[in-house]
Amino acid sequence: xxxxxxxxxxxxxxxxxxxxxxxxxxxxxxxxxxxxxxxxxxxxxxxxxxxxxxxxxxxxxxxxxxxxxxxxxxxxxxxxxxxxxxxxxxxxxxxxxxxxxxxxxxxxxxxxxxxxxxxxxxxxxxxxxxxxxxxxxxxxxxxxxxxxxxxxxxxxxxxxxxxxxxxxxxxxxxxxxxxxxxxxxxxxxxxxxxxxxxxxxxxxxxxxxxxxxxxxxxxxxx
Numbered sequence: 001x002x003x004x005x006x007x008x009x010x011x012x013x014x015x016x017x018x019x020x021x022x023x024x025x026x027x028x029x030x031x032x033x034x035x036x037x038x039x040x041x042x043x044x045x046x047x048x049x050x051x052x053x054x055x056x057x058x059x060x061x062x063x064x065x066x067x068x069x070x071x072x073x074x075x076x077x078x079x080x081x082x083x084x085x086x087x088x089x090x091x092x093x094x095x096x097x098x099x100x101x102x103x104x105x106x107x108x109x110x111x112x113x114x115x116x117x118x119x120x121x122x123x124x125x126x127x128x129x130x131x132x133x134x135x136x137x138x139x140x141x142x143x144x145x146x147x148x149x150x151x152x153x154x155x156x157x158x159x160x161x162x163x164x165x166x167x168x169x170x171x172x173x174x175x176x177x178x179x180x181x182x183x184x185x186x187x188x189x190x191x192x193x194x195x196x197x198x199x200x201x202x203x204x205x206x207x208x209x210x211x212x213x214x215x216x217x218x219x220x221x222x
Contacts, residue, residue, distance in 0.1 A: 041076045042119065044069055047087045049105075053094040054130070059169065059205045060093075062100075062129040070110055071120035078115050087112055093128065100129045135167045135209060140199060141178045142216050146185035153188060158217040164199060168206035176203060186218045193218040 049068050054060055068089050072079065088111040091103055102125045107118045140159050144151055164179050179199045186193035194217045199208055 040073055041079055042071060042073050043079050043082075044071045045084050045087055046070075047084055047089050049126070050088075050090040051093060051128075052090050053092050055094060055096055057133055058096065058098060058130040059133050059167075060128060061131050061169075061205060062127065064126040064128055065123060068105060069120075069122045070112075070118060071122075072112060072116050073119050074116040078113065082113060082116070091126065093130070096128065096130050098130050098132050100127060102126070103128055131169060131205075133167050133205070134170050134173065135165055136173055136176075137163045138166050138176055139163050139178045140181065140214055142181045142197065142214075143183045144186065144218065145183040150186060150188045153220045154186070155219045155221045157219070160215045160217075164212075164214075165209040166201065166206055167209055168201075168203055172203040172206050176201070176206060179208070181214060181216065184216055184218070186220075188220055191220055191222070193220070 046067055046069050049066050051060065051064070051066075070087060070089065072087075089105075089109055090111075091105060091109050093103065096103075104125045105121045105123070107121075110118045110121065112118060140162055142157050142159055144154060144157065159181075166173075166176060166179060168176060179201060181197040181199050184195060184197050186195075194215065196213050197216045199212045199214060201207065
């Protein structure tokens with residue numbers, strides 16, 4: 001069949017922009033040949049490792065490796081212009097359980113630009129220790145700072161909310177009698193002083209379940 005005959009039997013919509021389509025196809029083939037014929041190289045990057053999706057009711061109590069060395073292969077034109085910020089390493093702990101366990105790191109844990117392959121990851125696994133947590137409601141206590149004379153003028157302090165739900169390891173609750181706010185330095189210029197303060201927890205695995213901010217209102221003696 002001749003080219004002219006082939007053109008005549010093509011559906012009319014397929015004839016539109018035929019020249020542009022042929023040009024796009026030629027450019028795609030040329031790009032493929034350029035990449036395929038380019039020399040492959042190996043490079044290594046050290047990137048941060050993010051640990052994600054710790055199951056509810058568990059907390060990680062050890063400090064696993066937070067950096068991994070990744071060896072990549074690919075066309076030199078791609079690797080030479082690649083920045084470490086374009087590589088991302090993350091491990092998913094959603095299937096974790098209480099206790100110590102080794103979590104493997106494979107290609108699925110590393111995100112790289114298209115055209116790049118992961119050849120090696122070091123370390124190839126990390127050890128993770130997960131322990132069960134509890135939730136309890138504890139009172140909020142405001143910490144009033146500033147000049148001693150101003151503190152002596154304080155008649156009473158109101159906090160809203162007066163309690164917060166805290167998640168922590170069971171043994172940590174023996175040391176969490178209350179949740180204290182950051183230090184508040186009131187301005188004694190009026191009868192009252194109101195502000196928003198952040199509640200702070202000192203135990204390493206304790207956290208506020210909801211918002212850590214409370215409203216504090218200081219009343220002064222006249």
